Amino acid sequence: MNNPVEHPLVRAHLDAVARGTATLPPERRNELLADLREHIEVSLSEAPLTEEAVRSVLAQLGTPRQIIDAALAEEGQSAPTAETAGWTNLTLALAVLALPLALVPALGPVLGFASAVVAAIRVTRSRQWTRREKWQATLLLVSPLLLTPVLAAVVSILSGGLTPGAVLAVSALGFCPSPVAAVRLSRSAARLRAVGLAA
Numbered sequence: 001m002n003n004p005v006e007h008p009l010v011r012a013h014l015d016a017v018a019r020g021t022a023t024l025p026p027e028r029r030n031e032l033l034a035d036l037r038e039h040i041e042v043s044l045s046e047a048p049l050t051e052e053a054v055r056s057v058l059a060q061l062g063t064p065r066q067i068i069d070a071a072l073a074e075e076g077q078s079a080p081t082a083e084t085a086g087w088t089n090l091t092l093a094l095a096v097l098a099l100p101l102a103l104v105p106a107l108g109p110v111l112g113f114a115s116a117v118v119a120a121i122r123v124t125r126s127r128q129w130t131r132r133e134k135w136q137a138t139l140l141l142v143s144p145l146l147l148t149p150v151l152a153a154v155v156s157i158l159s160g161g162l163t164p165g166a167v168l169a170v171s172a173l174g175f176c177p178s179p180v181a182a183v184r185l186s187r188s189a190a191r192l193r194a195v196g197l198a199a
Helices: 008-020 026-045 051-061 064-074 085-102 108-125 131-142 144-159 164-174 177-195
Strands: none
Touching: 008 026, 008 051, 008 064, 026 051, 026 064, 085 108, 085 131, 085 144, 085 164, 085 177, 108 131, 108 144, 108 164, 108 177, 131 144, 131 177, 144 164, 144 177
16 A cells, blocks of 8 residues: 555544534635645655554544544534434434324324424534534425425315325325435434544
């Protein structure tokens, strides 16, 4: 292996920093990663590329968490902190359950709306997700409040009324954004845990 940056430990270190600094402006993030790569290449260019040497150079740089915190602090940001898995899973479950609850006969849409709104509240109060992620997830979670009635009106106009099957189809389509929000939030939480930003 000629290039020190291709060493598995170095790749893991740089990948963790890249994931943890995703909220930085792209040019700042790219500059940080380029500086880290250059430092690693220079430090390891004259020594044999042993695991001990790689670990020593990475230790001099600091842990990914330390690098991320410093880079975010320079930009006036703070690193998000992962919640406990239980709270995250509760939020994700509420977001996912909105769709199947919406398909329950009679009270379905009310139950689905309630689940989505509680999930949105949990997201906005969490310290785990960035402001942008919160905004996007909340928009997806509350969109069934508008989307479902609009779809129902369109189907009713086009078909001359709403049959029970049409109501189910409208509910299913109207609540599709909720599981999408859950998937996006889940990926973000997984990135935080991978970088080691747990509280």
